[in-house]
Amino acid sequence: MTGLFHSVLLIEEKCRGCTRCIKNCPTEAIRVRQGKARINAERCTDCGECIRTCDNHAKTAITDSLERLRDFKYTIALPAPALYGQFGPTVEPDQVLAALIDMGFDDVYEVARGADVATLVTREYLRAHREVRPMISAACPAVVRLIQVRFPALIDHLIPVDSPMTCAGKLAKESKSRELGIPPEDIGAFFITPCPAKVTWVREAVRRGFSSVDGAISISDVYGEVSRRLASPAPAPARRKASGAGIGWGGSGGENAAVGLGNYIVVDGIHSVVGVLEEVEVGRLADVDFIEAQACVGGCVGGALTVRNPFIAHVHLERLVKRFGDLPAFAASEEEDLRRRARAGGFDMRQDIAAVPAFRLDHDVSRAISKAEMIEKVVKDLPGLDCGSCGSPHCRALAEDIVQGLAVDTDCVFKLRDQVKILAEQLFDLAKKNPSAMSAEDGAKGRKE
Amino acid sequence: MRLECRVTGGDFQAAGEAAAKLKRTLRQVGIDAETGRRAAIVAYEAEMNIVIHALRGVLSVEISPECIEILANDEGPGIPDIPLAMQEGYSTAPEHIREMGFGAGLGLPNMKRYSDEFRIESVVGRGTSVRMVIKIASKGSQT
Numbered sequence: 001m002t003g004l005f006h007s008v009l010l011i012e013e014k015c016r017g018c019t020r021c022i023k024n025c026p027t028e029a030i031r032v033r034q035g036k037a038r039i040n041a042e043r044c045t046d047c048g049e050c051i052r053t054c055d056n057h058a059k060t061a062i063t064d065s066l067e068r069l070r071d072f073k074y075t076i077a078l079p080a081p082a083l084y085g086q087f088g089p090t091v092e093p094d095q096v097l098a099a100l101i102d103m104g105f106d107d108v109y110e111v112a113r114g115a116d117v118a119t120l121v122t123r124e125y126l127r128a129h130r131e132v133r134p135m136i137s138a139a140c141p142a143v144v145r146l147i148q149v150r151f152p153a154l155i156d157h158l159i160p161v162d163s164p165m166t167c168a169g170k171l172a173k174e175s176k177s178r179e180l181g182i183p184p185e186d187i188g189a190f191f192i193t194p195c196p197a198k199v200t201w202v203r204e205a206v207r208r209g210f211s212s213v214d215g216a217i218s219i220s221d222v223y224g225e226v227s228r229r230l231a232s233p234a235p236a237p238a239r240r241k242a243s244g245a246g247i248g249w250g251g252s253g254g255e256n257a258a259v260g261l262g263n264y265i266v267v268d269g270i271h272s273v274v275g276v277l278e279e280v281e282v283g284r285l286a287d288v289d290f291i292e293a294q295a296c297v298g299g300c301v302g303g304a305l306t307v308r309n310p311f312i313a314h315v316h317l318e319r320l321v322k323r324f325g326d327l328p329a330f331a332a333s334e335e336e337d338l339r340r341r342a343r344a345g346g347f348d349m350r351q352d353i354a355a356v357p358a359f360r361l362d363h364d365v366s367r368a369i370s371k372a373e374m375i376e377k378v379v380k381d382l383p384g385l386d387c388g389s390c391g392s393p394h395c396r397a398l399a400e401d402i403v404q405g406l407a408v409d410t411d412c413v414f415k416l417r418d419q420v421k422i423l424a425e426q427l428f429d430l431a432k433k434n435p436s437a438m439s440a441e442d443g444a445k446g447r448k449e
Numbered sequence: 450m451r452l453e454c455r456v457t458g459g460d461f462q463a464a465g466e467a468a469a470k471l472k473r474t475l476r477q478v479g480i481d482a483e484t485g486r487r488a489a490i491v492a493y494e495a496e497m498n499i500v501i502h503a504l505r506g507v508l509s510v511e512i513s514p515e516c517i518e519i520l521a522n523d524e525g526p527g528i529p530d531i532p533l534a535m536q537e538g539y540s541t542a543p544e545h546i547r548e549m550g551f552g553a554g555l556g557l558p559n560m561k562r563y564s565d566e567f568r569i570e571s572v573v574g575r576g577t578s579v580r581m582v583i584k585i586a587s588k589g590s591q592t
Contacts, residue, residue: 150476153486281486282468282493283559284550360479365514365585368478372512373450375477400477 004041005203007061007196014058019388021050026270032391042358046197047142047270047295048304061196064215072188077105081112081250082194082300085313097239099229112242114168115249116329119258121161121342134288142197142295152355160350169212191216194303218305244324251314252299255292262289269297375399383414453509456499464500467508468493487563488517494556495521517583527573
């Protein structure tokens with residue numbers, strides 16, 4: 001499928017064509033061809049694993065620049081909870097929020113506050129829907145995409161609740177639009193993002209039409225500007241409204257601590273997530289109610305666009321979680337409004353999570369079956385070393401690529417060597433042969449009577 | 450097409466690999482997600498039964514556009530009382546296997562529940578063979 005936007009992209013000049021990224025991609029979306037990595041847009045989940053594993057820094061993420069603030073009459077920053085974790089223990093969330101305003105945003109709405117909303121809605125959903133277990137959080141866009149691409153049967157297990165970012169964008173735009181009497185289209189909401197997957201999610205939503213979030217600026221891009229402004233204490237008014245539990249969503253385990261319902265599993269790191277989803281797919285873990293799954297080790301603080309070491313950032317977040325406690329995030333009336341809205345489908349994102357059959361060999365099942373059969377034949381002929389030298393992640397993937405016409409068997413260095421050997425033997429045999437017009441011992445003498 | 454995997458009794462390290470291989474192929478063939486899932490569950494349970502109870506066995510799968518046929522043949526102790534073994538919650542798995550989260554007595558009932566045809570034969574002291582068929586409802590549809 002062409003035209004799919006992905007935040008994660010390759011910097012050609014830096015790519016040396018090694019096999020590190022192809023080996024680590026959880027959806028086998030990367031191949032090395034003509035000495036450069038190529039990312040298959042249909043399969044890519046923007047998890048950022050290739051950015052992390054590339055020693056040549058040849059993978060990067062496209063994000064929005066601060067320039068885009070000029071496209072809107074009024075702008076709101078939506079800082080991810082993970083942003084708070086980037087700064088030392090003496091820095092107050094209010095200072096960070098004031099710094100964002102000073103940088104040029106007209107207002108801020110914490111995504112941690114959006115997480116308070118998502119907590120409430122998720123609880124409601126889990127209570128009301130007991131037919132499917134385990135339910136899987138849809139807060140991490142890379143995990144959602146992983147399920148769409150690799151585990152389509154688990155789509156029904158996703159909790160179709162808007163992510164904290166989307167909740168924040170929706171509520172921020174609505175209240176500002178009402179307060180200022182301007183149409184929501186004039187308001188630009190920008191997520192301050194820890195990861196490329198969110199950038200892709202936002203772009204996708206914008207492409208589909210009116211979106212509650214208009215752009216995503218990376219934490220690493222604002223880090224310097226924010227740090228510079230932290231020396232002075234935050235001016236009034238106080239802007240932090242998020243609860244400690246909401247802030248906790250920025251690290252792994254935070255979502256469960258906030259939602260706090262039933263049996264749960266916390267899993268982070270994309271490969272560990274794959275392992276758990278494999279189990280769910282074969283019907284295990286049905287006694288688990290809720291799975292909090294995040295593509296990055298440590299949760300959002302481990303995102304590819306963050307600055308601080310994720311474990312240190314997590315400690316910073318935990319401190320804030322304790323400080324701002326588990327006080328109720330909303331006034332009773334506010335909470336009732338949100339509940340009513342949730343019941344009416346106001347935070348439902350079911351339409352955004354259809355299956356993406358990116359592994360299908362053919363649109364026609366019969367043809368796909370014969371291709372699968374050919375793959376079994378081809379794979380038996382490959383060495384099974386899974387070295388990756390051919391540019392495909394393992395021998396089976398090469399077999400698939402060969403059957404799909406995307407590679408040839410001599411892309412395998414061992415197959416190539418075999419062929420060279422056969423050819424050399426044939427050459428040798430040929431060299432020994434004499435045309436019948438010449439003598440057997442010495443061709444040069446010719447045949448004599 | 451036909452896939453065949455050898456399964457070794459007691460090998461919990463490799464347990465689940467046969468089902469994983471089947472899942473990969475089903476995803477490529479483009480069988481609808483729900484049918485694929487049922488096949489994966491059935492194959493996994495059959496594979497685990499061999500790992501838990503038998504000496505060795507073979508899991509073979511035949512995929513056609515109309516149905517998925519799964520055969521699990523093992524050499525092992527066999528099942529003396531099949532109706533009893535089919536009851537939910539009944540299990541002969543030893544304690545150390547239950548501690549791994551297996552042997553809840555749902556294997557055979559689930560295999561029957563998720564397949565459209567189910568047949569089991571067993572000879573005590575020889576082994577067990579199970580045949581399951583899952584029909585593909587929507588031929589060539591989107592996953």
